[in-house]
Amino acid sequence: MAQDKKKQKDAVKQAQVVDRDEHQKTTEYRKIGAYLITIPAAKKKFADISDKTKPDPTDNDSSEGPFGLGPLVYPCLQRFNTIECFLTLYFMLTLSHGMLYALVDLSLKILVSQFSASNSETFLMDFSDYFAAFLVSMFVAHFGGRGNRAKWVATASIVTGLSAITFAVLFFHYEIIKLSIVEEDLCKEGKKTKVCGSNVIPHKSISISLFIFGQCLHGIAGVPIYLLALTFIFDHVPTLSSGLYIAIADAALTVGYFLGYLLGVKSFILPVEEAMQAVGHVQRFRILQSGWWKSFIFVGSIPFFTTLPLFCFPSNLPGAHKIRLEKSKEPSRVDRRLKNKEIEPNLKGVLHATWCLLRNPLVLTQILCNVTESVTFKASSHYLPLYLQTQFVMTPKSAAMLTGIFILPGCIIGRFFGGYIVDKLQMNIKNKLKFITTVSVISIVLFLLLISVKCETAKFPGINENYDGFGMIGSLKAPCNEKCGCTTSAYNSVCGRDEKQYFSPCFAGCHASKNLRKEKVYYNCSCIIQGLTTADDEGQYIDAIFGTCNTKCLSLPLFFAFFFSATIFSNLCGIPTFIIIMESVPTSWNSISLGVMFTVWRFIGSVPAPIYFAETSALCCSFWDIDECGIKVHCWIYKGKQLVYTFVGTYMINW
Incomplete structure (x- = not known):
């Protein structure tokens, strides 16, 4: 019995142990099951967190590199690896290129006058930079767009310097400005005129050749600056912010031209006293030309300061690929025929791409719009001084100065605010086209209002009236000045006491002159008979005063108000056309599209436009400067109405 109870207790204990083991195993199985459920979930959550902390491989691009020159990469310099830093350097480079533009234009006038350059020589010196840019623009657009565009711009800075x-060497090494005694253009009986013959000018051929070579370098340097740099900026900023960036970049050219013009005007002031004290002839002409070669050296040093930093930029700045992906998510503005289409790296591919762009109506119209805007600027620069001389009786110097004062600021303001407006209003292509059309119409209306602004033309003996019945219209010579030996090589107008304007003191028959109260006055003028006489401090009677006659034109401020407003509105569409062209093509086509625009622009600007301007203005001429050999040298006076119709007609054709 006791044994049975003992066996029963052992069996109960054994059952309890088994139950405890089974419970422990069940608990362990439950824990394992929980682990099997929670560990993968936790692992997945951890993977999601880790994926978020890792950069998206689609946001990276192998061409996005650091700021450095080859292996020389320093962490402290990476703060400069931004589009803002590139824009600053680009602004300095474009500023110097624009200043060089102005200095070349002003120095060209000196070479033409000192060397008595022919029309063909003047044409080559003036437009050789356009022609050189026309020849290389497609080459630079194709190969530069495939490479590191920042390094192409850096190379352009070297070429600019x-x-x-080259221009500095021309003025430093060769005598161009000659120090000569300038005789006053008075009536002197028995004055000998120049005899037609071969006038040998030393260093003329080499000086003209050197000037053309410098112009070619200047034109070639401008292609990467105005073509590749703009596409580089456009690719590194959001589409809606591109207007302001490109407006700032574009304004540098006109601001540079304005500063270069001021620097060049200062160079016209010759240091005659220092030159006269110089003993050696070589030192003397270098002193006379010191303002020019020092100005060119100063302007040429600016691009060299930008060269090294520009070489340090990579092909694509950090974040460029991300911006490209954001642009790809925007509504497509690209022509479907060009989408996902690559340009083959050969001549056939470039020609095919050019043909595709010229077949695109949107791109073609914007290219023509940009070209006509440039031609309009050239036309205004050419015709406006002539119009001011004719309609408002201004001297050529005053007319040229007023033209620059109103055209250049108008271009700066118009082009900058054109980019600023489309940037702030975040316009799409359709709204940009509406904006361009609106401002173009307004500019045409303002320009047509210029025709209504007129002034009474001063009486001009020999031009619009005879010499009181003793001469004839179309000839400055009359019995009162036929023995004076007058020439038309210089236009030095004087206003007589008869309120008539004469071409020069000589043609007015004036025999004497002196300075009186900061004015040049003339006496004993045989052609001036009528009018009230006034005596000076010494009791001598004044017959004429240097300068043009005061026509009391109260409408002249209104004329400049209309013209300045028309210039601003016509330039408001400059930046939007650039942006439309780049938005209408794939990213890889940006450089080639601007290359086509640049080629058409430079060709029209270098060949047909200047020939058209020269021929049409020559048809409007009423009085020529004819040299001793019977060759027409320069037109001094134009037909008013004919010049107005030509000016307005040219403007209307462009728009």
Whole structure:
């Protein structure tokens, strides 16, 4: 019995142990099951968190590199690896290129006058930079767009500096400005006139050749600056912010031209006293030309300061690929025929791409719009001084100065605010086209209002009236000045006491002159008979005063108000056309599209436009400067109405 109870207790204990083991195993199985459920979930959550902390591989691009020159990469310099830093350097480079533009234009006038350059020589010197840019623009657009565009711009900065040095060598090494005694243009009986013959000018051929070479370098340097740099900026900023960036970049050219013009005007002031004290002839002409070669050296040093930093930029700045992906998510503005289409790296591919762009109506119209805007600027620069001389009786110097004062600021304001407006209003292509059309119409209306602004033309003996019945219209010579030996090589107008304007003191028959209260006055003028006489401090009677006659034109401020407003509105569409062209093509086509625009622009600007301007203005001429050999040298006076119709007609054709 006791044994049975003992066996029963052992069996109960054994059952309890088994139950405890089974419970422990069940608990362990439950824990394992929970682990099997929670560990993968936790692992997945951890993977999601880790994926968020890792950069998206689609946001990276192998071409996005650091700021450095080859292996020389320093962490402290990476703060400069931004589009803002590139824009600053680009602004300095474009500023110097624009200043060089102005200095070349002003120095060209000196070479033409000192060397008595022919029309063909003047044409080559003036437009050789456009022609050189026309020849290389497609080459630079194709190969530069495939490479590191920042390094192409850096190379252009070197070429810009070399171009400035070339012009500096020209004025430093060769005698161009000659120090000569200028005789006053008075009536002197028995004055000998020049005899037609071969006038040998030393260094003329080499000086003209050197000037053309410098112009070619200047034109070639401008292609990467105005073509590749703009596409580089456009690719590194959001589409809606591109207007302001490109407006700032574009304004540098006109601001540079304005500063260069001021610097060049200062160079016209010759240091005659220092030159006269110089003993050696070589030192004397270098002192006379010191303002020019020092100006070119100063302007040429600016691009060399930008060269090294520009070489340090990579092909694409950090974040460029991310911006490209954001642009790809925007509504497509690209022509479907060009989408996902690559340009083959050969001549056939470039020609095919050019043909595709010229077949695109949107791109083609914007290219023509940009070209006509440039031609309009050239036309205004050419015709406006002539119009001011004719309609408002201004001297050529005053007319040229007023033209620059109103055209250049108008271009700066118009082009900058054109980019600023489309940036702030975040316009799409359709709204940009409406904006361009609106401002173009307004500019045409303002320009047509210029025709209504007129002034009474001063009486001009020999031009619009005879010499009181003793001469004839169309000839400055009359019995009162036929023995004076007058020439038309210089236009020095004087206003007589008869309120008539004469071409020069000589043609007015004036025999004497002196300075009176900061004015040049003339006496004993045989052609001036009528009018009230006034005596000076010494009791001598004044017959004429240097300068043009005061026509009391109260409408002249209104004329400049209309013209300045028309210039601003016509330039408001400059930046939007650039943006439309780049938005209408794939990213890889940006450089080639601007290359086509640049080629058409430079060709029209270098060949047909200047020939058209020269021929049409020559048809409007009423009085020529004819030299001793019977060759027409320069037109001094134009037909008023004919010049107005030509000016307005040219403007209307462009728009």
